[in-house]
Amino acid sequence: MKKSHLKSPDLLPIHHKDRTITKLGYSFMWVGMVVVLATFAIGGAGVKSLSLPWVILATVIGSLAIGFFISLISDIGIEHGLSFPVYMRAPFGIIGTHIPSITRGITASMWFGVNTYFGSTAMNGILNILFGFDNWFVCFLIFAAVQLINTALGIKSIERFADLAAPIILIISLWMYVSLSDQATAAGREVWSWVESPVTGGAAFSAFLVVIFSNMGFWATLSADIPTISRFIKAPKNEKNWFKRNRASLIGNLVAMPLTQTFMIVIGAVSYIAVLNADPVVALQKAASGFILAILLLMIVLAQWSTNTAANVVPAATIFSNVGGPKFPFWAGVITAGIVGTIVQPWQLFDVIIQVLLFVGGILAAIVGILFADYYLLRKRRVNVTELYENHGQFKYMGGVNLAGFIAWIIGAVASYFVPNYGFLVGFIIGAGVYYVLAKYWWFQKYPQAEIVDPSDEKYLGISVGRDWVIEENTYETVMEEIPNNVDLY
Structure with a gap:
């Protein structure tokens, strides 16, 4: 007898009473998640070919589009309380889920490393101003440790930090925009009309589409595993209306995220216009000094912290916990995410960040499409949740693998590779x-x-019919071992 590999306590469905993230809390989480180095990079890349108004329009379109996809997949967590790696057992199998899940987990860990590096450079700048300390790698290690501890304390700790950080981030962002705009004007560049290398006709349209799909590819990672977060969002019981049940998710995904994403794209663009570098840390160090610079850099630190805990470490840790089973708890997954995010040497990744976004976005977009088809088109939101936790249930398929999911993933990923600009x-x-x-x-x-055979709402829906899925985690599977012929049984 051994404890079932599929029933790790951290992976069980979240009950209604344990869903603690409010509409405002989720929106504040988005405010923090959006402020990352790659967001600024998209803005900086955009104004090389397009004027800022066109970059903004493309960003709004891309953000609303990906926000819509995120909202669709969010319902898996809201309706059933399931995380991404657990639901992936349906379209990929109880064993097959590990391969695409680990792909996402490693990607999230890499983003954790990139964002931690970005934040550590800002932290190093603050310490240098205040105390004359100058060692970004020590700052990297300290900053990584603090974020991992915050995440290991749980989703409520993450939300509380977001509630604290978001207003500060917004205020300092406005200050940052004004400072960078003044710097651009002083350099003789008009923020709203300057373009480094203007393009027209078909080239302009292609550049416009690249900005749209860069924004979509940027959040393709989270659109795949958003159930890992959305399962903690407060939602009304016995609410069959999809829009009312997902109201908190929709406000965050279609209002808070697009608005914040667009503003941060603008800051990245203005930063590039000011000093020909989309990294606002570099730009601000040329424009400000002393205590003012320290305050501006504080926003970068808070933003990376808020981004990493919710968008990167939680999904990665949940995935690694799913792979490791009951003996590999969530906190161990958190540590694993931190180790992976460090050994990839994220300080080497920024120069290829846009290409990585488009490529990874296409690969994960195929998973988002598979989740959509499985959840909405085939099961029609009904899920035999208890079987997701059974080793010999309906999701065992052929040796634990759903070949339909893997074939679709491979074909979708390969197709996206050949059209990277439209990969998502x-x-x-x-x-x-x-x-x-x-x-x-x-x-x-x-x-x-x-x-699918018996599409019963009462049997297979979750919170919309007032159900909390209860999984008996203390059940065991029997392990049969062959008894050697020479063993005396008596």
Whole structure:
């Protein structure tokens, strides 16, 4: 007898009473998550070819589009209280879930490292101003440790920090914009009309689309595993209306995120216009000094902290915990995320960040498409949740693998690779389409799914029918071992 590998306490469905993130709290989490180095980089890259108003329009379009996809996938967590790696057992199998999940976990860990490096340079700047200390790597290690401890304390600790950091971030961001704009004017560049290398016609349209899909690719990672966060969002019981049930998620994804994303893109663009560098830390160090500079850099530190805990460490730690099983708790996953985020040497990654965004966005977009097809088109939001935690249940498929999911993922990812500028859209559509056809007309014919055969709301819906999914975590699986012939049983 051994404890079931699928029933780690950190991966069980979240009950209604344990959902603590409010509408405001979720929106504040978005404020912090958006302020990252790569966001500024998109703005800086955009104004090389387009004027700032066109960059803003493309950002709004891209942010609203990805916010819509995030909201769709969020319902998995809100309706059933399930995390990303657990629900992935449905389209990929109880064993197969580990491969795409680990892909996302490593990506999240890499982003943790990149953001920690960005924040550590700002922290180093503050310490240098106040105390003459100058060692960014020591700052990196300290900053990483503080963030990991904050995450290990749980989702409520993360929300409380976001509530504290978000107003400070917004106030300092406004100050930062004014400072950078003045610096650009002093350099003889008009913020709203300056373009480094103007393009027209088809080239302008292509540049416009690159900004749109860079914004979409940027959040493709979170759109895949948003259930890991959304399962903690407060939602009304017995609410069948999708929009009312997901109200808190929609406000964060379609209001707070697009507004903050657009403003930070503007700061990155203005930073580039001012000093030809999209990194506002570099720009501000040329424009300010002393206590004022320290305050501006504090915003960068707070923002990276808020971003990493919610958008990177929580998803990565949950995924690593899922792979490790009951003996590998959430806090161990947090430490693993920190180690991976450090050994990839994130200080070497910034120069290729846009290309990485587009490439990874396409790969993960196929997973988002598969999740959408599985949850909405095939199961129609009904999920046989208890079977997700059973080693020999309906999600075991063929040796624990759903081939329909893997084939769709490979085809969608490869297709997105050949059109990187439009990777998210191509990956999503092809991933969803291929999975729907293969699952409906092939795989689920071989392996019938109870919620599809009997689409009962009362049996297979969650919070919208007032249900908290209860999984008996202290159950065990029997391990059969062959008894040697020469053993005396008596």
